[in-house]
Amino acid sequence: xxxxxxxxxxxxxxxxxxxxxxxxxxxxxxxxxxxxxxxxxxxxxxxxxxxxxxxxxxxxxxxxxxxxxxxxxxxxxxxxxxxxxxxxxxxxxxxxxxxxxxxxxxxxxxxxxxxxxxxxxxxxxxxxxxxxxxxxxxxxxxxxxxxxxxxxxxxxxxxxxxxxxxxxxxxxxxxxxxxxxxxxxxxxxxxxxxxxxxxxxxxxxxxxxxxxxxxxxxxxxxxxxxx
Amino acid sequence: xxxxxxxxxxxxxxxxxxxxxxxxxxxxxxxxxxxxxxxxxxxxxxxxxxxxxxxxxxxxxxxxxxxxxxxxxxxxxxxxxxxxxxxxxxxxxxxxxxxxxxxxxxxxxxxxxxxxxxxxxxxxxxxxxxxxxxxxxxxxxxxxxxxxxxxxxxxxxxxxxxxxxxxxxxxxxxxxxxxxxxxxxxxxxxxxxxxxxxxxxxxxxxxxxxxxxxxxxxxxxxxxxxxxxxxxxxxxxxxxxxxxxxxxxxxxxxxxxxxxxxxxxxxxxxxxxxxxxxxxxxxxxxxxxxxxxxxxxxxxxxxxxxxxxxxxxxxxxxxxxxxxxxxxxxxxxxxxxxxxxxxxxxxxxxxxxxxxxxxxxxxxxxxxxxxxxxxxxxxxxxxxxxxxxxxxxxxxxxxxxxxxxxxxxxxxxxxxxxxxxxxxxxxxxxxxxxx
Ligand SMILES: Nc1ncnc2c1ncn2[C@@H]1O[C@H](COP(=O)(O)OP(=O)(O)OP(=O)(O)O)[C@@H](O)[C@H]1O
Ligand SMILES: [Mg+2]
Numbered sequence: 001x002x003x004x005x006x007x008x009x010x011x012x013x014x015x016x017x018x019x020x021x022x023x024x025x026x027x028x029x030x031x032x033x034x035x036x037x038x039x040x041x042x043x044x045x046x047x048x049x050x051x052x053x054x055x056x057x058x059x060x061x062x063x064x065x066x067x068x069x070x071x072x073x074x075x076x077x078x079x080x081x082x083x084x085x086x087x088x089x090x091x092x093x094x095x096x097x098x099x100x101x102x103x104x105x106x107x108x109x110x111x112x113x114x115x116x117x118x119x120x121x122x123x124x125x126x127x128x129x130x131x132x133x134x135x136x137x138x139x140x141x142x143x144x145x146x147x148x149x150x151x152x153x154x155x156x157x158x159x160x161x162x163x164x165x166x167x168x169x170x171x172x173x174x175x176x177x178x179x180x181x182x183x184x185x186x187x188x189x190x191x192x193x194x195x196x197x198x199x200x201x202x203x204x205x206x207x208x209x210x211x212x213x214x215x216x217x218x219x220x221x222x223x224x225x226x227x
Numbered sequence: 228x229x230x231x232x233x234x235x236x237x238x239x240x241x242x243x244x245x246x247x248x249x250x251x252x253x254x255x256x257x258x259x260x261x262x263x264x265x266x267x268x269x270x271x272x273x274x275x276x277x278x279x280x281x282x283x284x285x286x287x288x289x290x291x292x293x294x295x296x297x298x299x300x301x302x303x304x305x306x307x308x309x310x311x312x313x314x315x316x317x318x319x320x321x322x323x324x325x326x327x328x329x330x331x332x333x334x335x336x337x338x339x340x341x342x343x344x345x346x347x348x349x350x351x352x353x354x355x356x357x358x359x360x361x362x363x364x365x366x367x368x369x370x371x372x373x374x375x376x377x378x379x380x381x382x383x384x385x386x387x388x389x390x391x392x393x394x395x396x397x398x399x400x401x402x403x404x405x406x407x408x409x410x411x412x413x414x415x416x417x418x419x420x421x422x423x424x425x426x427x428x429x430x431x432x433x434x435x436x437x438x439x440x441x442x443x444x445x446x447x448x449x450x451x452x453x454x455x456x457x458x459x460x461x462x463x464x465x466x467x468x469x470x471x472x473x474x475x476x477x478x479x480x481x482x483x484x485x486x487x488x489x490x491x492x493x494x495x496x497x498x499x500x501x502x503x504x505x506x507x508x509x510x511x512x513x514x515x516x517x518x519x520x521x522x523x524x525x526x527x528x529x530x531x532x533x534x535x536x537x538x539x540x541x542x543x544x545x546x547x548x549x550x551x552x553x554x555x556x557x558x559x560x561x562x563x564x565x566x567x568x569x570x571x572x573x574x575x576x577x578x579x580x581x582x583x584x585x586x587x588x589x590x591x592x593x594x595x596x597x598x599x600x601x602x603x604x605x606x607x608x609x610x611x612x613x614x615x616x617x618x619x620x621x622x623x624x625x626x627x628x629x630x631x632x633x634x635x636x637x638x639x640x641x642x643x644x645x646x647x648x649x650x651x652x653x654x655x656x657x658x659x660x661x662x
Pocket of ligand 2: 245246415584585630633
């Protein structure tokens, strides 16, 4: 399906909703909606793969901060392949269009599948920002005096005490681990001697994936002595 | 010695830095290492709101790997630029700091899964670490690997590692396969290494080819375009699936192509990518044989037109003093390698040839046995066309576990190489002690 037709269908639909076309690129439309600038990237891919979608998304993200809203328009057939979370987390919306219904029912030729979360562009609004800044400054000053008021010394002492306790617990646990592994070793040796005695030979300690491999001897000899 | 063996039965640890996957873990895992993709995601230009949610140390390091990647993928603005595969060609350039950072992160990710448990054991005094790298890795790569692990050891208060050593991946394969004299051919994604081994790698005999699974992907992409799937051809995932399912290694390319052109029905194939997308090769079904052939012999004239039109790039490159041949066919590479080793051991080297690596994973669909072969038979056929006498003496086999044999061999190496063998620049063998 050609991009040109899709573009016409979308332009028509936006015009019916009172949006004004500001710029038209090969695959892009920029529209004016009241005070807002809306960016629309058009794809004709009916079955977009995930990596294709990520490519499109990163193309739409490139100038995201220049527009209040940004969308990607896909053919309606792509509906099931759109991962809503991915778009929402990037503040990009999705339109679905259907060229075949453009003539019979122009109103339903396009639908908004995922709305674009609008962002405020930095224009004017300086007073607002200054007001917020002085509020934040005030909060910081309050926080600072609150922190000064805290009794750091007592806190530090508590922390030291806790650390002390933790160390004691750790060494008790280590001690326990030692004892357990000693016990386990006794168990294993007992089992091994039982096995070896039936074979009547020594060794027999190696796990199967190390045994019976000529490299073990070859490499051992590099240490200058036998095994 | 007894004590050392006992210690090492618990505390040898190996890392295999593959171009596609990083395999890692301690000896106690026995046959199967842990595995994550060799890739990292840089946390660049994160939205401020997200930054607040990321742990401080992660934010400072600025890169994540493994199962951390999906957590952040949708928050990173330019996911494509920031998701990087550091070992794509097997070699990392000296000044490629981004790639080194990912390598360090991969190693750290592995250690942090195992260290806490090991640190609690009273007899644990640090791992003996074996790092497996390409046989063609230049010296600076080995040095940098040691440096990276020294830094990591410091981060763990010097308690993580006792000593580090480095092993060539094909050498590790030979150890895992219990072959003391042999030739290993390791065909990964980025390149193919042929390494003769006799009680250790014979460096003069190493031959490197500048192609691998990646070139099979490149020709698959062109085939998709020629079959009317221009858009799908852009998708690396689609290309990978089509390659693995449709690719065939021909017994003889000219005959296979002739048969497939005469009888396209027999050779046509449908590959289902997902419930919606399916690729069918019918008129172009004969091209399935190009996918396998290119690994073994890109010199065949059918590839010439692709190369002349710039649709395929296969050329020699030089890394340090090593030439990676682009077009040299597999039989010639094998013969070249064998000729470079001392005459008195040539016979032994030839008697065991071991194939490993994913780019040799080709199978023969039922009914196509007369035209298609597996990698072992392909190499036998190619050598016997060139040197019939030699072919009868070759014994070629494919490893059981192409993905894990490097890690397994590295573990065995770390276990057996005595701790009193200190690193030797000339033999490139021995332990670097970090303390
Ligand atoms: N069934 C298959 N058929 C064809 N090619 C395959 C198949 N499975 C894996 N491959 C290819 O094998 C290559 C990866 O090989 P492998 O897993 O040995 O490499 P690696 O371990 O990641 O890298 P290195 O060779 O550097 O260690 C890729 O090009 C992949 O497409
Ligand atoms: Mg490998």
